[in-house]
Amino acid sequence: MNNMKQLHKHPSANHRRDEEMMSTHEIPPYSPKSLKHTSAVRSISRSVNYILKEQRLLFTLVGILIGSVFFIYQPSLSTVSSIDTVTSNELPSMRAVSFSQRDTNTHYSRPATHGATGRIPVGIGRKRMRVVVTGGSGFVGSHLVDKLIARGDEVIVIDNFFTGRKENVEHHFVNPRFELIRHDVVEPILLEVDQIYHLACPASPVHYKYNPVKTIKTNVMGTLNMLGLAKRIGARFLLTSTSEVYGDPLEHPQKETYWGHVNPIGVRSCYDEGKRTAETLTMDYHRGDGVEVRIARIFNTYGPRMCLDDGRVVSNFVSQAIRKQPMTVYGDGKQTRSFQYVSDLVDGLMALMEGEHIGPFNLGNPGEFTMLELAQVVKETIDSSATIEFRENTADDPQKRKPDISKAKELLNWEPKVPLHEGLPKMASDFRNRILNEDEGKGNK
Numbered sequence: 383m384n385n386m387k388q389l390h391k392h393p394s395a396n397h398r399r400d401e402e403m404m405s406t407h408e409i410p411p412y413s414p415k416s417l418k419h420t421s422a423v424r425s426i427s428r429s430v431n432y433i434l435k436e437q438r439l440l441f442t443l444v445g446i447l448i449g450s451v452f453f454i455y456q457p458s459l460s461t462v463s464s465i466d467t468v469t470s471n472e473l474p475s476m477r478a479v480s481f482s483q484r485d486t487n488t489h490y491s492r493p494a495t496h497g498a499t500g501r502i503p504v505g506i507g508r509k510r511m512r513v514v515v516t517g518g519s520g521f522v523g524s525h526l527v528d529k530l531i532a533r534g535d536e537v538i539v540i541d542n543f544f545t546g547r548k549e550n551v552e553h554h555f556v557n558p559r560f561e562l563i564r565h566d567v568v569e570p571i572l573l574e575v576d577q578i579y580h581l582a583c584p585a586s587p588v589h590y591k592y593n594p595v596k597t598i599k600t601n602v603m604g605t606l607n608m609l610g611l612a613k614r615i616g617a618r619f620l621l622t623s624t625s626e627v628y629g630d631p632l633e634h635p636q637k638e639t640y641w642g643h644v645n646p647i648g649v650r651s652c653y654d655e656g657k658r659t660a661e662t663l664t665m666d667y668h669r670g671d672g673v674e675v676r677i678a679r680i681f682n683t684y685g686p687r688m689c690l691d692d693g694r695v696v697s698n699f700v701s702q703a704i705r706k707q708p709m710t711v712y713g714d715g716k717q718t719r720s721f722q723y724v725s726d727l728v729d730g731l732m733a734l735m736e737g738e739h740i741g742p743f744n745l746g747n748p749g750e751f752t753m754l755e756l757a758q759v760v761k762e763t764i765d766s767s768a769t770i771e772f773r774e775n776t777a778d779d780p781q782k783r784k785p786d787i788s789k790a791k792e793l794l795n796w797e798p799k800v801p802l803h804e805g806l807p808k809m810a811s812d813f814r815n816r817i818l819n820e821d822e823g824k825g826n827k
């Protein structure tokens with residue numbers, strides 16, 4: 383027991399000894415000589431401090447004076463400070479800007495959308511964007527890529543080639559500003575970019591009905607993954623939604639304020655409801671997480687590089703007319719659609735991405751045609767001897783579709799320019815080449 387007590391006592395005794403030693407070391411013994419010496423040193427250091435403070439004040443005043451004169455006489459530089467005055471909403475993309483400034487050959491205009499109000503200082507070129515286009519090897523995506531590359535951007539295409547084709551973007555393979563990644567957007571991916579155009583999703587009924595569960599997964603999980611990426615890296619995100627969100631509309635023409643008339647359990651629902659959910663997710667990421675988002679509601683679009691025989695009415699009619707087959711009209715052919723040439727759509731998507739407005743925006747050509755009228759234009763453009771064959775209509779086929787584009791006209795300063803009789807021959811010549819050369823196996827579609 384005694385031994386135990388000893389053991390317990392020992393450390394505290396040592397501790398006291400340590401404390402004694404420390405205090406002995408810190409407080410020197412009293413000496414009048416050292417006191418005298420210390421007070422002399424103190425008074426010298428006080429005087430030195432006083433002189434230093436005076437000098438610092440002088441330097442500060444001179445600095446402020448020089449700064450003010452400089453900024454008053456250099457208006458171009460004063461715009462730099464306006465970049466600091468971005469709203470909290472704009473902050474994410476300001477962060478993203480710095481990503482690509484790291485390795486940027488600045489050579490073209492930085493869009494006004496990224497918080498940069500006012501002039502860009504002389505000598506600081508506008509930055510090159512790094513842009514992801516999901517579904518970029520598809521029909522619309524590949525035309526968008528062409529325009530982004532032509533603008534000087536760095537473009538990364540993400541595609542699983544379900545309906546897209548490498549041939550649509552192969553002319554960019556030699557370009558160091560272009561990258562193609564085989565990836566399914568249902569799985570997450572990590573990249574550093576400024577903007578995300580999210581197009582990945584089969585768009586034609588034949589394709590989206592082929593695997594409806596995959597279609598809705600692409601719309602929901604794919605959009606979630608891309609929004610998550612946008613949030614993480616502070617990129618601006620654009621969703622390509624569709625006029626299908628209006629379903630079989632009870633309002634005509636359709637304005638963005640119309641909430642739609644959609645069958646939630648039909649064969650087209652995987653696409654229609656998938657896109658509606660994608661819009662919901664997009665707005666929730668914006669409201670909840672401050673992600674900068676844009677929503678386009680695309681109406682029927684046509685042009686070169688569309689899949690042959692994809693069930694969309696223009697591509698069907700054109701390829702049937704070229705192959706000398708009858709054009710199949712479903713139902714009585716009186717249902718209407720509007721047809722937008724792809725270059726108009728690409729202009730609209732870019733105007734939306736670069737603009738200040740979230741949307742949704744209808745992007746389509748308001749020129750309205752019945753299926754029979756369209757067949758007539760195809761006949762006139764491609765083959766005057768082409769014939770028509772009527773078939774039973776498909777389920778949930780909307781009777782009328784025509785966009786009201788006044789919002790896009792007013793806020794994006796955008797409207798389509800290419801009429802059907804101009805766009806159709808361009809598409810027909812691409813289709814003719816592909817059909818004649820048989821360069822597109824069925825496996826690609």
Ligand SMILES: NC(=O)c1ccc[n+]([C@@H]2O[C@H](COP(=O)([O-])OP(=O)(O)OC[C@H]3O[C@@H](n4cnc5c(N)ncnc54)[C@H](O)[C@@H]3O)[C@@H](O)[C@H]2O)c1
Binds near residue numbers: 517518545623624679
């Ligand atoms: N073309 C139109 O008339 C039209 C109309 C309304 C909306 N849209 C929308 O525009 C976008 C592009 O349409 P499009 O006409 O170019 O169609 P498309 O089928 O030619 O292109 C879609 C692209 O997405 C890719 N893709 C599909 N699922 C994917 C996945 N899970 N992961 C990665 N890539 C995937 C395809 O391989 C293809 O390259 C789509 O989102 C579509 O819903 C198009």
